[in-house]
Amino acid sequence: MLLRTDLEKVGRAETLIHSIEHSRDEVVEFSETEHEFKRMKGIVARFTDKEDKNKVFYTVKLIAQGQVLKSALAWEFADGKFGAFRGEVGFKVPDDNQVLIVGPDIFAFSPAKFERMFGYEYKKQAIADQKVAEIEKEYKLSFPEGLDLNALVKERKKTINKLQKLEVGEIKQEQVIEYADEMQLELMSDDNGAIIIMDGSDLDTFVNLINEDYIESKITGKRYEIKSKKLLGEPEGEPPRG
Numbered sequence: 001m002l003l004r005t006d007l008e009k010v011g012r013a014e015t016l017i018h019s020i021e022h023s024r025d026e027v028v029e030f031s032e033t034e035h036e037f038k039r040m041k042g043i044v045a046r047f048t049d050k051e052d053k054n055k056v057f058y059t060v061k062l063i064a065q066g067q068v069l070k071s072a073l074a075w076e077f078a079d080g081k082f083g084a085f086r087g088e089v090g091f092k093v094p095d096d097n098q099v100l101i102v103g104p105d106i107f108a109f110s111p112a113k114f115e116r117m118f119g120y121e122y123k124k125q126a127i128a129d130q131k132v133a134e135i136e137k138e139y140k141l142s143f144p145e146g147l148d149l150n151a152l153v154k155e156r157k158k159t160i161n162k163l164q165k166l167e168v169g170e171i172k173q174e175q176v177i178e179y180a181d182e183m184q185l186e187l188m189s190d191d192n193g194a195i196i197i198m199d200g201s202d203l204d205t206f207v208n209l210i211n212e213d214y215i216e217s218k219i220t221g222k223r224y225e226i227k228s229k230k231l232l233g234e235p236e237g238e239p240p241r242g
Contacts, residue, residue, distance in 0.1 A: 003108040003122055009129075010106060011155060012118045017058065017101060020046060037089045038065055042117045060099040062113040067092045121160070128153055128160045134168040139176070139210075142194040152203050159200075162207050171210045180205070183214045183223055 007014050019027055030037075042062045049055035074085035097109040099117065108114035108122065115121050132149050135141075141149060153159050171179065176195060180187040187205050188196050197203050208214060213226045 003111050003114070005106050005108070005120075005122060005125070007101060007104050007106050009125065009154060010118050010120045012120070013060075013101065013106060016044065020044070020058075037068060037070075037091075043093065057103075058101040059097075060101065060117060061094050062098060062110075062117050063091055064094070119157075124160055124164060125154070128163045131163040131166055131168060135210075138169045139173055140192070140194040141206075142190050142192075142196045144198060149197070149203075152197070152200055156200050156203070159203060159207060162204075162211065166207070166211050168210065171212065176206070176209050179209050179214070183209075183216065185209070185214070 007017065028035075030040075040063055042060055044058055044060045047057050047059070068089060068091045070085075070089060074090065075082055076085045077083075098113045099109070100107040106114075111122055129150075132153055136149060143149070143152075153163070173193070173195070177187065177189050185205055187202060187209070190196055195206060197206060208225060213229075214223065215226060216223050
C-alpha cells in the first residue's frame with residue numbers, strides 16, 4: 001500500500017532534509033565509539049538529475065539491527081581466507097522500497113517502516129488533521145505570531161491520541177471559559193472572545209475542556225483530570241427512593 005503525506009507535516013523528516021540541504025557542514029561524522037550504531041534508525045540517499053542539479057529526490061530505508069555486523073564479533077571471507085571483520089560496522093541495505101521524498105511530498109511504500117523511522121503515525125495523524133479542521137471551524141482561537149493549531153498538534157503525541165475520539169462542538173465557545181473558571185484552570189480569552197493558546201500546555205487544557213475531562217467531586221470538593229472514561233447508558237426502572 002502506497003501512502004502520501006506532506007513533508008511539512010512530518011517534523012523529523014522535514015528537519016532531516018533541511019539539515020542535508022542547508023546545514024550539512026554541521027552534521028557530525030559518524031563514529032561507533034561516540035554514537036553507537038545501534039541507535040541509528042535508518043539511512044538516507046540523495047539523488048540528483050545529471051542534467052539538472054536542482055532536481056533532487058531522496059530514498060530512506062530502515063536499518064534492521066538484527067542484520068548489523070559489529071567488528072568485535074564478526075568475521076569476513078576475502079581472498080579465499082577467513083579473517084576478522086575490518087570495518088567498524090557492517091549492515092545489509094534492504095532491497096525493498098520503503099520511503100521516497102520528492103519535493104514537498106513523502107511517499108511511504110511501507111507505512112509501518114515509515115512510522116518507525118519518523119515516529120509519525122499516518123492514520124492517527126489523518127484523523128488528527130480532520131479534528132483540527134473541525135476545531136478551527138467551531139472555536140475562535142488566538143495564537144502567538146508564527147504559531148497555529150496544526151503546528152502545535154503535530155509535535156504532541158499525547159494530543160494526537162486524545163483527538164482520535166474527540167467529539168468536537170459539544171462544548172460551546174462560551175462554555176469552555178466558564179468550565180475553565182469552574183475548574184480554576186489558567187485559560188483565558190482575548191478582547192474578541194478568542195481563547196488564547198500560548199503553548200502545548202494551554203492546548204492540552206483546551207482539548208481536555210472540550211472533551212469534558214475535568215471534574216470536581218461533590219463529596220470531597222477535589223478536582224480531577226479524567227484519563228479514561230466510559231459513557232453510562234440511560235438508567236432503567238424507577239430512580240432510587242430518597
